Amino acid sequence: MRRRLITLTLLLASMSACADELITRIQQQLSDAPVLRGEFVQTRELAGLKKPLKSSGRMLVDKTRGVLWKTEKPIAGTLRISRQEIVQKDGQQILMRLSAEKEPVVKTVGSVLFSLFAGDLATLERYFSHTGSLQRRDGQRGWELQLTPRESALARLIQRIELKGSSTAEEVVLKAESGDLTRIEFRRVSTASTLSAAEVAEFE
């Protein structure tokens, strides 16, 4: 009995070591370029709606400035996420501006979305516990991760996140506690060391 307990403890310890190692191994695969550009296809399955909402557009990640999420089809809209605020625009009109200074939840959400798109696993690790592997069930080369919130406050917003990728994140599935589900696939992701002047202007 005692031996079993010891074995179990050792097993658990090695599992958590494995878990930490998993993050490290994935992190090693991920590109550490400061700028990512790419296209995305988003599918939202909203509670109450029969058919999913598909949209596509371009995204831009600058690891210091934040994330620019530009939906082009079927309607144009911009979501800008930085550590200070989340700003949502349709065309030129600001629909929502949430300041992290005023509302801590905004900060958490902003930080989670930012880390998701930027592939910043270390930050995600602070908010979520994870399981995963260095093999993908869909047979592709790379890794996959399942994240569940550590804190009840965040759990009341986000139920679960699934991430797949290789040198960059390739697919994100975000299941909100409300039942809405968002699946995002990234395509043609390229890395760069700096933003172009036009892109900098878009962040202002």
Added chain:
Amino acid sequence: MSKTAWFRLAAGLLLLLSLWAGASLWHQRDTLGSRIDSDLFALLPHNERDPLAETALSRLAQQGERQLVILVGHRDANQAMQAARDYAGRMAGLPLHARDLPGDMAGLRDFYAPYRQGLLTVADREQLEKQTPQAAFEQAMSLAFSPFSAGGLAWQDDPFGHYSHWLLELAAGTRVRPQNGMLMTEAGGMHYAVLLRELPGSAFSFDLQEQIVPALDTIGATVLASNPGIEIRRAGVILHAAAATQTAQQEISVIGLGSTAGILLLVFLVWRGWQAPLLVCLALGVGTLIATALAFALFPKVHVLTLVFGASLVGVAEDYALHALVHALEDDTPLLQRYRHLLPGMLLAMLTTVLGYLGLALTPFPGLIQMAVFSVSGIIAAWLAVMLWYPLLGPVRMNPSWLARRYLHSPRNWQPKRPLIIISGILLLALVVVGATRFRVHDDIRSLAGLNPQLLADQVAANRILGLPSPAQMFIVTGSDAETVLQREEALAEKLEGFVRRGQLSGFDAISRWLPSQARQQADRQLQARLVAAREQLASELGLPAGWIKPAQAPLLDFAHWQVSPVADAARHLWLGQGPAGQVGSMVLLKGLSDPAVTTALAELDAPNVRWIDKPAEISRLFGRYRVLLSWVLLAGYVATIVLLFPRYRRESWRILLPPAAASVLTLALHGLFGQPLQLLNLVALLLILGMGVDYGIFLQENPQDRRGRLAITLAAGTTLLSFGLLALSSTPALQSFGLTMLLGVLLVWALALVFRPGQQA
């Protein structure tokens, strides 16, 4: 019974009284500490406001007074949390209750979700009034395609994001959020863990201060040492109270020790041997003992200032002891005969002083009434000890020291010449005129309390980090029922929003933010009903059922339901309940108010059912009123003194009255000259100057040709200067200003009494 037997009986009775006083204090020795009060506000009169406002203020004061907030900050949230847990663990043994954590966003969201049709932010309300169905449709579509909603409801339940907006605005009122069972907040790049604690009793209780504050200091130092990079900020009335107590204790011991040593030195300079100092101490000891026992017997709580200040006032009784003992110098008159001779003057001197102190009792300040009772009983007791015990205990003849003998036998008798008096008179008059032009009065209560700057900075920082409202200024909204109050609050809120937009306020706390009036909820529902066209378009575009277009109307959120819900915890203290006139009321608290100009502008919003309350201003006004009242008491004191003096001294009475009167005027002029404004306490000092100055005059009148009279008043002035004048060194502004008045006043009254003594040309 012979006269001597009566006399012995009286002396015996005084002994019994002293024994009773000592025994009663000894008997209660364990509970006395908890009956000493150090709350400055306890000294202030209860004022004449309406009861609802009084409820609001006392509730706020009580709430505020017992709270202790500790912020543990670090750049890293986990480190801050860890250090805070360490801190909290070490605090576990202290008599402090942890306060309930406010609810989180999810709790708010779930509670209010059924009522969301009636909940709109100001911005959304304005937008809805002019928004086209097409614009609303596009707004909802844009949200549907946005990857995530921060509000937490499914898109179909909040397609336009209005509820998210309302919820975030409500939550933005407090910046503190529970996280892993700990309250966390952020400011200036730092993460703070907030520890909220409540005291089991008053912050002004000495026992609690001693149990808690030194322990907190130690815990803070330990936690700081073992968690590098953290920052600790503390806020709570108890910290200020403990600091004030500590300062007072230090000052009392320094000033008390200094004045006792100085007084003994003076006594040794005049008398040879140990008898004189022992006799002086005996009289003072009996006076203080009986006064203390009486104060504790009469009042449930005795204020610390009563004891400190009262003891100094009793110190004036020393003048009688000195006067009596000076007459023993080189004198062989039998004791009883000598004291019978001294009696009329001593009696008048004591009565005029007691009269002056009784003037304090005429003011409505509970603290001053206590002080009057304490000092009057102490002075009478000390005087009785001098008059009843000295004749039985004291030696008939006492020997002067070398210095005193030189003075008593000096052949020279300096007397100011008439021209000198006239020239100094003119100079002094000029001084009075100049001083009068620069004379100011000052009733600001804040100047009375000397707050520790470090604690104050911590408090301000904690208020800023936590976004706490000001406890001193507020609106009180009243009405016949809750709905009326809420509607009036909303009307006020519209005006306050303007202040917030202009950056004059950072925000405000009102129940109507948590619970809009029924009228407001109805109106907002009607506004949201306009979205039907946009909803129809959305339903056909995205494939939603027909039932979604017109959501079922949930009931309006009403006061009764809201009040018992957990979300009300954060705002329940704002509700004042029912006043005696059947009215109900609530408080609207303001945040980020610091500019006096804004305070003035806010005061103009005052209306019959929306009352503006500004506590510091009100108390300052009250101080002003009582300053005027005390001026009249002072004048009455002079009149009463004339009445007492005239039968004995007739036309010579002016020699007794002029010195204190002139000294008072000159002291005021000097205050003007030094730019020291006149406060209530300075008037109390002038009342004392009257009492003592008259004593000096009487002693000189009684012994016109005897140098012993002059020696006695010089000693008396010297000891008074040492006991009161040392207060001028206090770091409490009120005491310091009082000490300065006493210093100047006593010096002047002593000099003037000598100049105008009988036998002088004038």
